[in-house]
Amino acid sequence: MAIPVPSRELFIDGEWKAPVLKKRIPIINPSTQQIIGDIPAATKEDVDLAVAAAKSALSHNKGADWSSASGSVRARYLRAIAAKITEKKTELGKLEALDSGKPLDETLWDMDDVAGCFNYYADLAENLDEKQKAPVSLPMETFKSYVLKEPIGVVGLITPWNYPLLIATWKVAPALAAGCAAILKPSELASVTCLELAEICREVGLPRGVLNILTGLGPEAGAPLASHPDVDKITFTGSNATGSKIMTAAAQLVKVFLGSIICKLCVANIVLLF
Numbered sequence: 075m076a077i078p079v080p081s082r083e084l085f086i087d088g089e090w091k092a093p094v095l096k097k098r099i100p101i102i103n104p105s106t107q108q109i110i111g112d113i114p115a116a117t118k119e120d121v122d123l124a125v126a127a128a129k130s131a132l133s134h135n136k137g138a139d140w141s142s143a144s145g146s147v148r149a150r151y152l153r154a155i156a157a158k159i160t161e162k163k164t165e166l167g168k169l170e171a172l173d174s175g176k177p178l179d180e181t182l183w184d185m186d187d188v189a190g191c192f193n194y195y196a197d198l199a200e201n202l203d204e205k206q207k208a209p210v211s212l213p214m215e216t217f218k219s220y221v222l223k224e225p226i227g228v229v230g231l232i233t234p235w236n237y238p239l240l241i242a243t244w245k246v247a248p249a250l251a252a253g254c255a256a257i258l259k260p261s262e263l264a265s266v267t268c269l270e271l272a273e274i275c276r277e278v279g280l281p282r283g284v285l286n287i288l289t290g291l292g293p294e295a296g297a298p299l300a301s302h303p304d305v306d307k308i309t310f311t312g313s314n315a316t317g318s319k320i321m322t323a324a325a326q327l328v329k330v331f332l333g334s335i336i337c338k339l340c341v342a343n344i345v346l347l348f
């Protein structure tokens with residue numbers, strides 16, 4: 075299964091960017107304990123750049139490029155990403171097996187699920203167009219009411235090591251389908267395939283800043299993302315201990331009370347939605 079691990083940088087505003095502090099983290103193959111490469115280590119400085127890029131992606135071309143584009147426009151990108159995942163399935167499966175220590179069969183199944191998930195949310199994005207401005211019936215004829223679905227804004231996506239690209243996709247695909255701009259912070263223990271997702275975003279021409287990918291340590295990269303005042307929503311999957319820290323950080327910014335944090339913690343199938 076020998077395959078070279080690509081050397082990547084952070085993915086910010088549609089470009090590869092070296093971390094401001096130039097730090098890197100070794101990639102350790104869990105089955106051999108050998109160092110097989112390294113990933114960039116983002117810090118608060120890079121988080122600030124990525125959040126600014128995401129914020130500005132929402133308003134490029136007065137929103138027409140992304141946040142207020144039709145669901146069908148966004149679906150085209152999601153389908154293109156799905157097609158690239160399928161095209162690169164073997165390479166991605168091998169990289170993820172080396173990086174996470176999971177059996178190759180499993181990581182290959184996960185790549186099928188990743189592609190399926192991008193296609194699923196492409197369908198939902200298209201369906202959004204039909205549902206947009208659905209009228210709400212009111213008892214008084216003097217009032218008109220309809221439902222306008224709008225993206226919440228900039229979202230932070232923090233993910234664990236055990237399904238590296240799949241759990242990231244469960245967060246990236248719906249965020250993009252809805253018209254949000256996102257910053258993904260994968261686990262420092264298994265980030266390689268998430269960086270390859272960045273390369274795929276470049277290849278399909280995803281508008282810049284719509285998806286930013288910051289690898290790095292939890293306290294150095296995850297924490298400043300979770301507590302960033304310009305991040306409108308945080309979604310996190312991981313341990314109870316980290317979930318507690320993220321909810322505490324969000325509470326300082328009153329995000330918890332605005333319906334803006336989702337935590338999937340270590341008790342199976344628990345979803346806390348405030």
Ligand SMILES: NC(=O)c1ccc[n+]([C@@H]2O[C@H](COP(=O)([O-])OP(=O)(O)OC[C@H]3O[C@@H](n4cnc5c(N)ncnc54)[C@H](O)[C@@H]3O)[C@@H](O)[C@H]2O)c1
Pocket residue numbers: 232233234235236237241259260261262290291292293295296297298300311312313314315316317319320338339340341342343344
């Ligand atoms: N409920 C589910 O569906 C589900 C799915 C997969 C994994 N899990 C759970 O995830 C855990 C395994 O994942 P892990 O070891 O990667 O979890 P973890 O909590 O150590 O790390 C998860 C993510 O949080 C980041 N992080 C760490 N400290 C942070 C901080 N202070 N602020 C912001 N981000 C921070 C990490 O860098 C990583 O990206 C297990 O407990 C497992 O049960 C749950």
Ligand SMILES: NCCCC=O
Pocket residue numbers: 236237
């Ligand atoms: N089948 C994937 C389950 C991921 C959560 O742990």
